Amino acid sequence: MISRIFRPEIFQGNLKKKNYFEGWYFKHVAHDLDHVWSFIPGVSLSISDPHVFIQIINGITGESEYVSYSLKDFSWSNKTLFLKIGDSVFTDKYINLNIQTRERTITGRLDYSNTVPYPGSFFSPGIMGWYSFVPFMECRHGIVSVNHTVIGSLSFSGKEVDFTGGKGYIEKDWGTSFPESWLWTQANNFKDHGSSFSFSVAKIPWLGKFFIGFISFLYYNNRFYMFSTYNKSVISDIKHSPEAIDFIMTNHDTSLIVKIRKNTFGELKAPVSGNMARRIKESIDSEVSLNLYDKNNILIYNDTSKRAGLEVIEKIFEYF
Numbered sequence: 001m002i003s004r005i006f007r008p009e010i011f012q013g014n015l016k017k018k019n020y021f022e023g024w025y026f027k028h029v030a031h032d033l034d035h036v037w038s039f040i041p042g043v044s045l046s047i048s049d050p051h052v053f054i055q056i057i058n059g060i061t062g063e064s065e066y067v068s069y070s071l072k073d074f075s076w077s078n079k080t081l082f083l084k085i086g087d088s089v090f091t092d093k094y095i096n097l098n099i100q101t102r103e104r105t106i107t108g109r110l111d112y113s114n115t116v117p118y119p120g121s122f123f124s125p126g127i128m129g130w131y132s133f134v135p136f137m138e139c140r141h142g143i144v145s146v147n148h149t150v151i152g153s154l155s156f157s158g159k160e161v162d163f164t165g166g167k168g169y170i171e172k173d174w175g176t177s178f179p180e181s182w183l184w185t186q187a188n189n190f191k192d193h194g195s196s197f198s199f200s201v202a203k204i205p206w207l208g209k210f211f212i213g214f215i216s217f218l219y220y221n222n223r224f225y226m227f228s229t230y231n232k233s234v235i236s237d238i239k240h241s242p243e244a245i246d247f248i249m250t251n252h253d254t255s256l257i258v259k260i261r262k263n264t265f266g267e268l269k270a271p272v273s274g275n276m277a278r279r280i281k282e283s284i285d286s287e288v289s290l291n292l293y294d295k296n297n298i299l300i301y302n303d304t305s306k307r308a309g310l311e312v313i314e315k316i317f318e319y320f
Contacts (some may be wrong), residue, residue, distance in 0.1 A: 006132065007294045008126040008142030009081040009092060010137075012174045013043065015071055020045040021271035022081065022174035026095060027284060028110060028150055029059075029189050033166035036060055036307050037154070038286050041083050041090050041267070043074065046275035052085050053269055053276065054099055056106070059284030062266035064067070066276070067103045092117075092170060093145055097154060112168055116196070118143040118217075121226060127182070127215050129230040132277060138177055138205050144170035146196040146219050147188050158219065169196070169309075178270045178278065179203050181315035185260055187195060187288040187305035195220045195303055197289060197290060199227075199249075199258065203316060212319045216249060218292060220301050225292065227251050234289035238320045245312070253295045261287040286310040307309060 004012055013022050023042030030036070036059030043052050052074040057064040075084045083090040087098035092115065099106040118127055125132045128145045150166040169188050182202035188195065201214035214235060216227040227233040227249040238247040245260040264285040269276040288308040292301035 004121075006120065006125045008120075008132070008140075009144040009172065010172075011043075011076040011083070012140075013045070013046065015043075015050075015074070015317060017045050017274075018047060019176050019274040020174075021176070021274050021276070022172070023055075023271075024081075024090060024144075024170065024172040026090060027169045027186070027309060028163050030161065030163050033189065033307055034060070035161050035163070037161075037307075038284055039090070039095065041085050041088070042276075044271065044274055044276045046273065046277075048053060048275065054085055055269065056089060056099070057266045057268060057282060057284060059266075062283075062285075064263045064266040064268055066269055067099060067101050073157065092279075094152075103255060104157040105241045106156055108152065110152040110163055110168075111146040112145070113314070115148040115153060116146045116194075116219065118146055125155065127217070129215075129228060131213075131230055136207060136208075137175060138175055139175040139179060139202075141170045141200065141215065142173065142174075143198060146198070146217070147194065167193075171198070175271075176274060177272050178280075179313075180205075181313040181318075182311065183313070183316050184311040185245075185258075185286070185288060185308060187308035190303040190305040191305045192220065192301075192303050194222070195301075195305075197288060200229050203314060203319060212316075214249075216256075218290065220292070225251075225254055225256065227256060235320070237301070238313070238317065240312075240317050248276070254300070255293045255295075255297075257291040257293075259289040261289075262310060262312075263287065266311075280311060280313065283310040284308070 040055035079094040121284035196219040199216040213229040218225040233251040265281040270278040289304040
């Protein structure tokens with residue numbers, strides 16, 4: 001149990017759990033930005049319909065599909081990130097797909113290089129920091145690779161799409177249910193090729209009560225700038241509209257101004273007590289602009305990423 005805490009990327013559950021889910025998010029953006037596809041392999045251990053699945057979303061069109069498999073079609077490693085669902089394999093070094101959906105057949109292999117793993121330590125195993133050790137959390141979050149280069153191509157019913165030279169990103173969630181409300185965004189297609197950004201804020205139930213917690217980082221110039229509830233950062237000046245979301249995060253020595261411009265959304269399934277019964281909207285075609293300042297208000301970093309991920313359950317804004 002303890003060893004899994006320090007390896008959030010691997011399968012945290014087992015197939016005997018009830019009302020449990022676990023899912024990994026693999027995002028791929030082609031070098032020319034003309035193709036954006038995310039694949040979400042996962043486990044749904046609801047009492048009524050236990051199964052494994054692969055969700056697929058086309059970031060350009062918003063089209064999505066959910067492919068269900070029997071539990072016997074799932075295998076994994078307890079040592080590294082290795083998942084096999086049906087004839088498809090997902091790892092932190094490559095994916096090898098052979099998926100038959102209602103609309104198409106998806107085959108091919110994408111390899112990952114120049115991977116930047118999220119840093120962990122004894123007291124902070126992952127993006128959740130010391131919250132990783134807190135029991136009775138409804139949902140836990142992990143980041144596997146904040147940035148990597150993609151090599152290879154995928155065939156969509158015979159149409160070849162080359163992702164070589166493009167960008168990739170991997171994260172995951174596990175627990176019983178997604179929060180009641182949240183805002184999540186992720187971007188790593190900045191002009192500065194090495195930069196990556198992720199942000200998530202949610203209403204988090206715990207022991208009969210709730211709190212608003214957030215976790216975020218900007219990776220730039222080989223450094224992680226951390227912003228989170230557990231390191232006493234704060235969020236301010238939140239503004240939202242049908243077209244945009246703006247806010248500021250401040251930690252002990254830097255401030256990050258975040259501007260999000262919404263674009264194409266598709267529909268995904270999300271877990272409720274392990275059952276993939278909730279419908280949410282996700283974009284992987286939005287735009288994120290960042291301005292990072294030091295405590296003397298000197299600009300450190302300024303950049304914009306297209307093809308950004310975005311999920312918004314707007315009730316979260318009631319708490320700011």
